[in-house]
Amino acid sequence: xxxxxxxxxxxxxxxxxxxxxxxxxxxxxxxxxxxxxxxxxxxxxxxxxxxxxxxxxxxxxxxxxxxxxxxxxxxxxxxxxxxxxxxxxxxxxxxxxxxxxxxxxxxxxxxxxxxxxxxxxxxxxxxxxxxxxxxxxxxxxxxxxxxxxxxxxxxxxxxxxxxxxxxxxxxxxxxxxxxxxxxxxxxxxxxxxxxxxxxxxxxxxxxxxxxxxxxxxxxxxxxxxxxxxxxxxx
Amino acid sequence: xxxxxxxxxxxxxxxxxxxxxxxxxxxxxxxxxxxxxxxxxxxxxxxxxxxxxxxxxxxxxxxxxxxxxxxxxxxxxxxxxxxxxxxxxxxxxxxxxxxxxxxxxxxxxxxxxxxxxxxxxxxxxxxxxxxxxxxxxxxxxxxxxxxxxxxxxxxxxxxxxxxxxxxxxxxxxxxxxxxxxxxxxxxxxxxxxxxxxxxxxxxxxxxxxxxxxxxxxxxxxxxxxxxxxxxxxxxxxxxxxxxxxxxxxxxxxxxxxxxxxxxxxxxxxxxxxxxxxxxxxxxxxxxxxxxxxxxxxxxxxxxxxxxxx
Numbered sequence: 001x002x003x004x005x006x007x008x009x010x011x012x013x014x015x016x017x018x019x020x021x022x023x024x025x026x027x028x029x030x031x032x033x034x035x036x037x038x039x040x041x042x043x044x045x046x047x048x049x050x051x052x053x054x055x056x057x058x059x060x061x062x063x064x065x066x067x068x069x070x071x072x073x074x075x076x077x078x079x080x081x082x083x084x085x086x087x088x089x090x091x092x093x094x095x096x097x098x099x100x101x102x103x104x105x106x107x108x109x110x111x112x113x114x115x116x117x118x119x120x121x122x123x124x125x126x127x128x129x130x131x132x133x134x135x136x137x138x139x140x141x142x143x144x145x146x147x148x149x150x151x152x153x154x155x156x157x158x159x160x161x162x163x164x165x166x167x168x169x170x171x172x173x174x175x176x177x178x179x180x181x182x183x184x185x186x187x188x189x190x191x192x193x194x195x196x197x198x199x200x201x202x203x204x205x206x207x208x209x210x211x212x213x214x215x216x217x218x219x220x221x222x223x224x225x226x227x228x229x230x231x232x233x234x
Numbered sequence: 235x236x237x238x239x240x241x242x243x244x245x246x247x248x249x250x251x252x253x254x255x256x257x258x259x260x261x262x263x264x265x266x267x268x269x270x271x272x273x274x275x276x277x278x279x280x281x282x283x284x285x286x287x288x289x290x291x292x293x294x295x296x297x298x299x300x301x302x303x304x305x306x307x308x309x310x311x312x313x314x315x316x317x318x319x320x321x322x323x324x325x326x327x328x329x330x331x332x333x334x335x336x337x338x339x340x341x342x343x344x345x346x347x348x349x350x351x352x353x354x355x356x357x358x359x360x361x362x363x364x365x366x367x368x369x370x371x372x373x374x375x376x377x378x379x380x381x382x383x384x385x386x387x388x389x390x391x392x393x394x395x396x397x398x399x400x401x402x403x404x405x406x407x408x409x410x411x412x413x414x415x416x417x418x419x420x421x422x423x424x425x426x427x428x429x430x431x432x433x434x435x436x437x438x439x440x441x442x443x444x445x446x447x448x449x450x451x452x453x454x455x456x457x458x459x460x461x462x463x464x465x466x467x468x469x470x471x472x473x474x475x476x477x478x479x480x481x482x483x484x485x486x487x488x489x490x491x492x493x494x495x496x497x498x499x500x501x502x503x504x505x506x507x508x509x510x511x512x513x514x515x516x517x518x519x520x521x522x523x524x525x526x527x528x529x530x531x532x533x534x535x536x537x538x539x540x541x542x543x
Binding site: 001003006007010013014017018081082083085086087088089090091092093224225226229230 | 247281284285286287288302305306308309311313315316317318319320321322323324328332333335336337338
């Protein structure tokens with residue numbers, strides 16, 4: 001098996017076996033998904049239109065948040081414990097290590113995001129007592145764009161965790177939380193209540209995710225072993 | 235053939251010089267002991283050799299390559315650093331298999347069983363690494379480091395945190411790896427006794443510079459000087475014996491400690507020394523050649539280095 005997938009498999013196993021993180025993340029996803037589903041009953045609009053809005057926005061938010069939590073487990077914990085130094089002595093390049101970890105975060109975070117989408121849809125359908133499915137652009141958004149954003153967020157944060165010292169990472173983490181809240185609030189207010197999730201919006205979102213993912217992929221060459229080792233905690 | 239070579243290695247962090255002008259050479263099959271106080275620059279040197287740090291000056295080659303730029307050759311090197319590199323939530327077996335697969339080992343499960351048996355932890359195979367004792371984690375760390383049958387093994391303080399029995403096991407394992415599997419071992423340790431027992435060659439590092447780089451046999455033999463020790467029946471005769479010995483030509487560095495007198499002989503036979511003592515009325519209990527311990531050499535070298543500053 002390609003060593004990138006060996007790392008990915010290990011990270012997935014580690015995340016799943018981390019009971020505390022998994023339980024709190026699953027609870028977070030369930031609570032937000034259940035609380036958001038009744039939105040489909042609000043107003044006189046088409047339920048599919050309202051479901052599209054909720055799924056487009058909330059599944060992405062939950063995916064990004066889950067990605068942020070898991071990335072800390074995968075990158076930061078390993079750096080704090082010093083395990084990463086042993087990993088750097090293996091025949092893998094820094095980019096392969098980074099990629100394996102990003103994929104390891106993407107898989108469980110995507111499964112949880114899919115679960116959130118399924119839960120929102122199921123609860124909404126139950127509440128209106130009628131079969132309900134998101135529109136094709138939103139389905140594409142959930143299946144393709146959300147995992148792309150999850151990878152991009154994990155890639156960017158993981159890149160920063162490898163690059164920075166512990167103190168800088170603490171500051172960064174606070175900045176990221178506020179940054180995510182600010183961006184999502186801004187996006188929500190810009191989109192407005194009548195916002196329609198079209199194919200153009202979905203493709204645009206995918207482009208943004210790919211561009212975000214390309215940043216750490218390109219700049220990975222600037223992370224070398226020395227940079228990681230010299231930013232390990234004493 | 236040298237498998238580890240360093241030439242004029244220097245490393246500075248923010249203008250602070252950590253190591254300076256380090257040159258060393260380790261031949262295939264050697265067990266090389268790397269000694270030095272905390273902060274002497276051992277870890278920095280090892281990190282440079284492993285390609286984790288780039289030297290400010292000089293060059294380092296392992297198996298003919300600079301490990302910083304050669305991923306393939308890193309696969310022929312085993313490493314046990316201060317941290318065991320184990321994931322606490324994975325079991326001992328899972329940790330071994332994971333690293334084995336990263337190194338591209340086929341049949342990693344079978345190899346893991348083999349190594350767990352070798353380090354005596356077959357029963358702990360399915361215990362999470364984080365739940366194992368420090369000593370057991372160290373043993374798994376060693377098993378991890380040799381999983382892929384490396385040609386060179388870097389061990390940083392392999393016995394730290396181990397009980398005497400486990401230390402003995404680690405020493406036996408190191409000797410076994412070097413003798414039967416002809417693995418070259420680069421061993422950084424504070425355990426001078428351990429280094430003397432297992433290493434064939436040694437370098438002593440002080441304030442970022444190598445002070446001594448020699449074979450253990452040559453160093454402990456006193457670099458050609460004959461160390462001799464005489465045991466007296468009566469400790470009260472030590473002063474008298476010292477006076478006799480000081481008057482003999484070819485006898486130097488006489489030191490008395492209770493009923494034992496140590497000296498360095500050059501150009502005089504041991505039986506002549508014993509004869510002179512007996513003739514002077516000193517009752518001799520025993521007499522024997524005495525090798526320097528690595529601890530004595532280490533302390534002497536450090537004292538000389540500090541006195542020279």
